[in-house]
Amino acid sequence: MEYFTIAQSMVSERVCVLTGAGISLASGIPTYRTAAGAWARSDPITDQQFKQSERMRARYWGRSFVGWPLAERAQPNETHLTLAEWYRNGLINDCITQNVDRLHQRAGLNQSIDLHGRLDRVVCLHCGQFTHRSQWQQVLADTNPFLVGLTAEFKPDGDADLPSEWIDQISVPSCHRCGGVVMPDVVFFGGNIPKSVSEQGLAAVRSCDLLMILGSSLQVYSGLRLCKLALDHGATVIVVNPGVTRADALPCVFKREPIETFIEHVKAALRAGVT
Template identity: 45%
Template structure:
């Protein structure tokens, strides 16, 4: 029989200072029934930058909004040129120790579920099952007209054929797979339409300004209801898509533990924030629990382009 964690706290809107003691993570996982909510910070050790941490991409890059993408042909050309180039890097990304630790916690029976805000597929590559991709995944493409889904590798092949010799050097990569290119580098990049109906194609990810599908949100809320505690890994919780689950857990009296080096918007609702690097911290927690990490997924990220 699972016992509720003995962690206690009083929710507040004021942020609390972080700690360097991972004991609250150990305690929550020992009790079991933990729902994990992961963010971009978990994938930085795999070479994928985050949005808001030190050196985060929002310091130099404004993501394209859904409204701009759907309304502007030139904006779609710019997005697809940058995303096509960035996909090559995403396809080479590999799960890091943090992803492997989360998968090990799942195999150990400590988790009740896993929600990720990331679109990189690295949790699945590390061996985690039942991952809820809150913001979608870059390895699928959807037609905005007919709703058909296409594997990203197939769209990438068509884009390669339509843009032979497209080999610009990007200034950087962003968490959504969007590489930094100038308008001159984008040039007259050719966007391919849906092979079925000729409609506009879009990666199956939630853009800024786009709502997470209500059914997906409802499923995540059910996971929060069924969990004993919530463990947030590498998310600043700046946007409501993730913060709402932290608030829901806190309202229900479920302990929230955050592992993130920088302060987050959810700190006031948490038992504590562990201000340590994710990979080494989660590996140490696994050692404390006697949970072995394996190399599952160490050689595989998203499907190759």
């Protein structure tokens, strides 16, 4: 499919965008996958592990404490800003993201559907109290002052590698209101997307004529499911990703190029007089 045709569809049809980690790479946030589609790390903490194991919670919060400042400082890049502009101008109708970095919202696309939650707040699993992640950072610092000033290699979603001897020293704070377990407001591996969020995403895809998938390998089934749903409903699906994807055998249009290149080509087509 030519970029001019894509631009024409954006003007005349209902368009939904699904974004993955690849669009935030230019903001300094690493992706989970290599170009070949393999995991960049082999030990993600699962939903069950976090909820059942104090040791796993210590590991998560220690690494998150070191990685969070970098995630917090990340700024929306040109792709985020362009998608927000397209939304304001009616060129896209819905945006669904697999990312938890909230960079779509910070770019001005406040209506983005956060399929896998949001990293900028935590929630008590017992009483449901929400706390901003920056406030929780201070709680972690007060409880574990030895973590302050530590640095480590930055990983996806505000994670960082820490030696096991540091993790052994970490004390995990509880909810200040009820003493319950506090968890980041994100969907861990093995966890469930909230029903209301899932329904929003499904409705957006069912109603679109064109689904543009930007920067996702679709290895996580929640994204692949939306891709298949769009195809089942007769929509055109464009997958923009430089590496392999789980949808490679499906009848999609593939653009094997950087997200930024695709965005610039479409912007040029729009400027050429499609609108």
